[in-house]
Amino acid sequence: MKVCKFGGTSLADANQIRKVCNIIVSDSERRLVVVSAPGKRFDSDIKVTDMLIKCAKLAIAENNYNSNLDEVISRYAQIADDLGVPDIMNEISADFTKRLIKDTDNVKFMDRVISAGEDNCAKLVTAYLKSIGYDSNYIHPGQAGMLLSADFSNTVVLDQSYEKLAKLKNIKGIGVFPGFFGYSLKGDIVTFPRGGSDITGAILAASVKAEVYENFTDVDYVYSVNPKIIKNPKPITEITYREMRELSYAGFNVYQEDALLPVYKAGVPVNIKNVNNPTCPGTMIVKNRVHTNSPVIGVASDDKFCCIAINKYLMNREVGFGRRVLGIIEDEGLNFEHMPTGIDDISVILRESQLSDDAKDRLIEHITTELRADSINVEKNLCLIMVVGEGMSHNVGIAARATKALASVKVNIQMFTQGSSEVSMVFATSKADCEKALKALYEEFFEVRLGND
Amino acid sequence: MKVCKFGGTSLADANQIRKVCNIIVSDSERRLVVVSAPGKRFDSDIKVTDMLIKCAKLAIAENNYNSNLDEVISRYAQIADDLGVPDIMNEISADFTKRLIKDTDNVKFMDRVISAGEDNCAKLVTAYLKSIGYDSNYIHPGQAGMLLSADFSNTVVLDQSYEKLAKLKNIKGIGVFPGFFGYSLKGDIVTFPRGGSDITGAILAASVKAEVYENFTDVDYVYSVNPKIIKNPKPITEITYREMRELSYAGFNVYQEDALLPVYKAGVPVNIKNVNNPTCPGTMIVKNRVHTNSPVIGVASDDKFCCIAINKYLMNREVGFGRRVLGIIEDEGLNFEHMPTGIDDISVILRESQLSDDAKDRLIEHITTELRADSINVEKNLCLIMVVGEGMSHNVGIAARATKALASVKVNIQMFTQGSSEVSMVFATSKADCEKALKALYEEFFEVRLGND
Structure with missing residues (x-):
């Protein structure tokens, strides 16, 4: 049937x-x-x-x-x-x-x-x-x-x-x-x-x-x-x-x-x-597909994201800082997509449509007063680009090819995360660079290339 | 004085x-x-x-x-x-x-x-x-x-x-x-x-x-x-x-x-x-230094990390999932270093020394019962490698050079995060690959190279 x-x-x-x-x-x-x-x-x-x-x-x-x-x-x-x-x-x-x-x-x-x-x-x-x-x-x-x-x-x-x-x-x-x-x-x-x-x-x-x-x-x-x-x-x-x-x-x-x-x-x-x-x-x-030469099956982008970047000296010493950031985000009814972290930095990437100006102001206020952050910056107009393919995370060199392709067209990678999903890697770029980045990645992984490399 | x-x-x-x-x-x-x-x-x-x-x-x-x-x-x-x-x-x-x-x-x-x-x-x-x-x-x-x-x-x-x-x-x-x-x-x-x-x-x-x-x-x-x-x-x-x-x-x-x-x-x-x-x-x-040609000032590694990888279908729909994962981590008195996320995946990277076998078992038990995850894997013997330099995040191509250097020595990148810190990018590799990776990155950024790129 x-x-x-x-x-x-x-x-x-x-x-x-x-x-x-x-x-x-x-x-x-x-x-x-x-x-x-x-x-x-x-x-x-x-x-x-x-x-x-x-x-x-x-x-x-x-x-x-x-x-x-x-x-x-x-x-x-x-x-x-x-x-x-x-x-x-x-x-x-x-x-x-x-x-x-x-x-x-x-x-x-x-x-x-x-x-x-x-x-x-x-x-x-x-x-x-x-x-x-x-x-x-x-x-x-x-x-x-x-x-x-x-x-x-x-x-x-x-x-x-x-x-x-x-x-x-x-x-x-x-x-x-x-x-x-x-x-x-x-x-x-x-x-x-x-x-x-x-x-x-x-x-x-x-x-x-x-x-x-x-x-x-x-x-x-x-x-x-x-x-x-x-x-x-x-x-x-x-x-x-x-x-x-x-x-x-x-x-x-x-x-x-x-x-x-x-x-x-x-x-x-x-x-x-x-x-x-x-x-x-x-x-x-x-469920399972036959693998071809390249593990990459598709490249996609979505350009309606923003990033809340929080900096605080010695942040990594504070047990629970990340959890409290996410708690504040949640109190606003917001859902986050990614949370890249440095030693003293934490960024939260979420869909821009969720974040009204009011919600943004409340968020900054909460993070400032409750977490005593040194600085908070909200960056709008971010584009997330996903390179998708089963088993990609175990293929040495996919990240290298992707980042090289982006560098070759002078696209600045504002965030790059690979490793949690076995099926994709995610780049954040400015909205202005989005189409250029997508083209470069498509060419790298799907167009027949003549000559070396 | x-x-x-x-x-x-x-x-x-x-x-x-x-x-x-x-x-x-x-x-x-x-x-x-x-x-x-x-x-x-x-x-x-x-x-x-x-x-x-x-x-x-x-x-x-x-x-x-x-x-x-x-x-x-x-x-x-x-x-x-x-x-x-x-x-x-x-x-x-x-x-x-x-x-x-x-x-x-x-x-x-x-x-x-x-x-x-x-x-x-x-x-x-x-x-x-x-x-x-x-x-x-x-x-x-x-x-x-x-x-x-x-x-x-x-x-x-x-x-x-x-x-x-x-x-x-x-x-x-x-x-x-x-x-x-x-x-x-x-x-x-x-x-x-x-x-x-x-x-x-x-x-x-x-x-x-x-x-x-x-x-x-x-x-x-x-x-x-x-x-x-x-x-x-x-x-x-x-x-x-x-x-x-x-x-x-x-x-x-x-x-x-x-x-x-x-x-x-x-x-x-x-x-x-x-x-x-x-x-x-x-x-x-x-506070501020004179910038030289390369924004990279140092490469460092530390090999005592582990990764808790959690998978759950439609995880990204659950408001608060990430916060609850971090809450459970915190209940165990653990401090996390990074939390890379996919759509249906979340990984928590922390210092291995914190995680006794007992704590590990309790963590898996909590995450399984409270968050109803589809799968949880704990991977030990991870090495974190940091490439450090002020202003690096705004320099197109540093990520490309780093990933290419790692690919050239066949080091598999298990996690890569750039973007929250303006001062560093972080790679996770297996402990076995750590020294090889560090050497490749040092050569890429510090050794005088003859000929073309």
């Missing part, structure tokens, strides 16, 4: 849905299908989910949302007509209308409304598959056992779901499962963060112990570097869960980072495939 | 003391002199302080210490005879005898006995200087105001000492001050850690705002690398306090690390000089 997930652009109109259904029926193992809500048909188009958010906000503000609701319904009606399944619209239209009656609190209401995009898309796809002669069934997430925590708009799966959902292994025909949401133990609809259909698919794949979780997107492969920065970068045919996690973390948006855990634990491989080019083998995310 | 400090080997016998006194009287600014206890005259000799420790231990165990005490007294008597000041022995002999009467608790008793070496050496040197016609005075640390915390054998100076000791600026003639000890507020003798005469000198130099603190040892210079590992290494003529501190920390034993703080705060330069070659300018420790 294969679990397949299709994203919003793959379901944006009737033509796309036909393409998706052709892919589904071309392999009889594709028996559990997760769908998103219809996405953009063209650049300036609006995703159904965004249209629903607008409806919900109008309803919460007690404004008239009828014309907005009509737009959503007519979007579905158009697709249903084009697919030749207009009858399904009675059910879909009634569902949207009913969900928008504001009879509960705002957070519950919002999750209930925005999940309607996926839910009704699943009904549409089911109807179409039936219409072309396939045994197809819409699966109700609540009845199937997709039980989630009551953290509205940011839920996580409850452990007991896996056992319940495992029964889907025995479904007849093709099951169509709406992505992005599930039910709390109290029976409320709760949604994952945006992009959560990847997570739904991963949970299902893990539950039924699928032979593979096919995640259809609009790229042929995951690439070794961001294709927006380097043209035609080297595709990755095989990558480990750990490598993929490090790259996702550092800005690779192909596959939702949270969607790795269920498949990683269950050992289900993930295949990133292109809905527009389904015969391309795509990228396989696996 | 110059403050001079002379170590034990410089005061080991009458000839050495004559040499020291010639140095003192050759410069009329040398008016405050700190002396250690007589050290070794030859390799198999025993230092006076070690002889006194033995006496004290015998007394504590209520064993007969008379022959041991006689040895100490005859050592002083020999020197006094050779210097032509036998009369001083009445006072010295009585003092040793009196101190060894066990009338207090063990820790107080120990400090009182072992400080006698310095105290009586100061009396000896004073008597000799007088005998050769100089106005010379023994200074009683308690009366002069060397007030210390009541942490026996590991004391620190109390802030109020500086003001009291500042009056020494106005002493007549040459003041001879015994190193290594002072008095608690209750009037008990308390000692610094071994090598504490460096600290006494630094406190005096800071108190009187000396133009320079001359620290006489038996080497011409501080060298850029340990001369036991690299033959004839490049001498350091000028080094900043911060650089010296990093090198002292990493195993440079020329100058006691704790002795930097008082002079650093007071801005008094330190001159490391050779008692056997006093015309050699030696090494100046200053």
